[in-house]
Amino acid sequence: MAGQTDMELIKDGIRLDGRKPDELREVKITAGVLDNADGSCYLEWGNNKVYAGVFGPMECHPRHKQKADRAIVQARYTMAPFSVNDRKRPGLDRRSSEISYIASQAFEKVVMVEEFPKASIRVDMQVVEAHAGTRCAAITAASVALADAGIPMRDMIPACASGKVNDIVVLDLNKEEDNYGQADLPLAIIPSTGEVVLLQLDGHLSPEQFEEAMDLATSGCMDLYKIMRDALDKSYGGKK
Amino acid sequence: MSEESKNNKNSENSKGFVLPGDLLETKSKPGKGIFRKDGRVYSSVVGYSNDRSGYVNVNAIKGRYTPKVGDKIVAVCAETGPSVWRMNIGSAFNSTLHHSESGWKVPFGDTARFLAIGDAVWAEVFMVDAAGTHQISLKKDDCRKLYSGTVVQVEPTAVPRVIGKQGSMITAIREKTNTRIQIGQNGFIWIDGKGEDISKAQKALETIDREASSEGLTKKIEKLLEK
Numbered sequence: 001m002a003g004q005t006d007m008e009l010i011k012d013g014i015r016l017d018g019r020k021p022d023e024l025r026e027v028k029i030t031a032g033v034l035d036n037a038d039g040s041c042y043l044e045w046g047n048n049k050v051y052a053g054v055f056g057p058m059e060c061h062p063r064h065k066q067k068a069d070r071a072i073v074q075a076r077y078t079m080a081p082f083s084v085n086d087r088k089r090p091g092l093d094r095r096s097s098e099i100s101y102i103a104s105q106a107f108e109k110v111v112m113v114e115e116f117p118k119a120s121i122r123v124d125m126q127v128v129e130a131h132a133g134t135r136c137a138a139i140t141a142a143s144v145a146l147a148d149a150g151i152p153m154r155d156m157i158p159a160c161a162s163g164k165v166n167d168i169v170v171l172d173l174n175k176e177e178d179n180y181g182q183a184d185l186p187l188a189i190i191p192s193t194g195e196v197v198l199l200q201l202d203g204h205l206s207p208e209q210f211e212e213a214m215d216l217a218t219s220g221c222m223d224l225y226k227i228m229r230d231a232l233d234k235s236y237g238g239k240k
Numbered sequence: 241m242s243e244e245s246k247n248n249k250n251s252e253n254s255k256g257f258v259l260p261g262d263l264l265e266t267k268s269k270p271g272k273g274i275f276r277k278d279g280r281v282y283s284s285v286v287g288y289s290n291d292r293s294g295y296v297n298v299n300a301i302k303g304r305y306t307p308k309v310g311d312k313i314v315a316v317c318a319e320t321g322p323s324v325w326r327m328n329i330g331s332a333f334n335s336t337l338h339h340s341e342s343g344w345k346v347p348f349g350d351t352a353r354f355l356a357i358g359d360a361v362w363a364e365v366f367m368v369d370a371a372g373t374h375q376i377s378l379k380k381d382d383c384r385k386l387y388s389g390t391v392v393q394v395e396p397t398a399v400p401r402v403i404g405k406q407g408s409m410i411t412a413i414r415e416k417t418n419t420r421i422q423i424g425q426n427g428f429i430w431i432d433g434k435g436e437d438i439s440k441a442q443k444a445l446e447t448i449d450r451e452a453s454s455e456g457l458t459k460k461i462e463k464l465l466e467k
Contacts (some may be wrong), residue, residue, distance in 0.1 A: 113276065
């Protein structure tokens with residue numbers, strides 16, 4: 001949003017990577033890719049590559065974080081040092097702690113936490129390659145991993161961003177649009193009820209543009225939800 | 241949404257593949273693997289739904305063991321206290337085995353002499369409370385400490401397949417490998433016998449775990465064991 005460029009990000013309704021304004025990048029999801037995790041998922045979203053692994057429910061550590069009447073979800077979002085152009089210093093930083101926190105909050109809305117008092121469900125999201133929209137990619141992958149782990153939940157949550165480029169509201173920003181665009185609006189919803197579990201906004205949108213961006217991101221989430229369902233169907237549905 | 245899951249949403253089919261949040265059209269009482277909202281029943285896990293004898297259940301494909309009173313399980317000692325053992329049973333929390341439920345006369349603080357970390361027992365779940373804590377007992381039927389042998393782990397949901405129809409699968413494994421096997425409801429399986437026999441049985445169990453939802457498994461395992 002801050003950057004300046006001479007690049008024309010959108011020309012005659014076609015974006016840099018050849019997409020229309022309301023088109024998602026290609027998404028590929030595979031469930032159950034890791035043997036050691038209770039549940040796992042690998043997701044490719046355009047050039048983004050994300051692994052998610054889930055452990056639990058298990059005893060919550062540190063113990064002061066336990067809740068007597070329900071489980072907590074401890075999500076952790078990390079980017080690999082080689083996931084970006086300039087080597088990223090490994091470990092948690094301000095940005096990844098924020099994403100971990102909001103992801104935990106989102107998952108606690110769908111996971112049936114009241115079934116496991118004092119327990120913890122650990123969700124680890126590792127971004128292997130980043131190309132804008134990794135928080136959405138990570139949350140989507142983690143939702144599939146949670147379902148794959150057999151953790152009871154009310155629904156899976158797809159996450160998808162919309163934004164503004166050259167005063168046009170577009171779906172699913174790529175890296176150039178994210179860096180040089182005017183706004184970025186990541187959204188995660190519960191598809192069955194339409195509830196919003198994650199919403200952030202970076203940049204400027206008029207109220208009308210905000211409404212448009214919300215509608216676009218919601219429809220993106222619904223498309224993504226189908227891909228998530230198909231991935232689980234492919235991994236487990238064919239049997240028996 | 242795929243064709244298959246679309247069908248599930250609309251049909252009153254008794255058996256089908258469902259995902260979390262899928263509506264289950266039923267008049268039966270809710271069983272396990274489901275949740276209720278506005279008087280309707282939805283699946284809460286990835287699994288196969290069935291509508292049998294008045295209850296609708298979703299059998300999850302994966303997931304941790306949920307202890308149930310009366311279940312016979314294999315437990316492995318994880319921790320010793322002055323008068324209790326903390327036993328790993330593959331559920332969210334370790335289970336407690338109190339010395340008074342062990343059948344041994346344990347002097348205070350001397351628990352490790354009877355059951356050290358890593359030792360396995362054949363036990364019964366005798367108490368589960370709403371807070372999610374549970375206790376196991378060695379004072380029932382054939383419960384005992386399991387000497388020698390090894391413990392392997394399969395998904396608790398795969399246990400019916402390991403046993404097979406009228407125990408056909410497990411009988412085949414026992415006879416072909418010449419081992420003693422105890423199958424816990426929690427997916428912990430104790431195998432005792434000669435070294436190579438154990439690893440043979442272990443291989444068979446791993447195959448069952450991996451392919452738990454495919455058909456013709458007993459024949460496949462028999463073939464595998466004859467090699």
